[in-house]
Amino acid sequence: xPTVLFSFKRLANGRIMFHGTMAAxxxxxxxxxxxxxxxxxxxxxxxxxxQTIEFARAxxxxxxxxxxxxxxxxxxxxxxxxxxxxxxxxx
Numbered sequence: 001x002p003t004v005l006f007s008f009k010r011l012a013n014g015r016i017m018f019h020g021t022m023a024a025x026x027x028x029x030x031x032x033x034x035x036x037x038x039x040x041x042x043x044x045x046x047x048x049x050x051q052t053i054e055f056a057r058a059x060x061x062x063x064x065x066x067x068x069x070x071x072x073x074x075x076x077x078x079x080x081x082x083x084x085x086x087x088x089x090x091x
Contacts, residue, residue: 001025001026002025002059003024003028003056003058004022004057005022005026005029005033005056006056007020007054008052008054009047009051009052017042019036022063023062024062029056033047061073
């Protein structure tokens with residue numbers, strides 16, 4: 001079943017950062033996250049030191065890699081945030 005895997009890490013300033021993967025199965029999502037941790041200098045050390053918290057959630061469908069589709073999918077998953085201005089931003 002399509003799965004979203006969320007991983008949370010506490011930053012030095014006390015805020016929380018999250019990483020996530022979406023895949024056709026939970027096993028694929030876990031593999032993708034582990035692969036990402038192997039190359040990410042910020043997330044990887046915390047992941048390997050068991051300083052992250054993971055939650056996997058089965059979902060009906062996964063969105064395409066498109067800003068509007070991802071936003072609509074997140075609104076459905078998390079609840080619509082119509083009262084706020086949600087713009088895709090470049091970081």
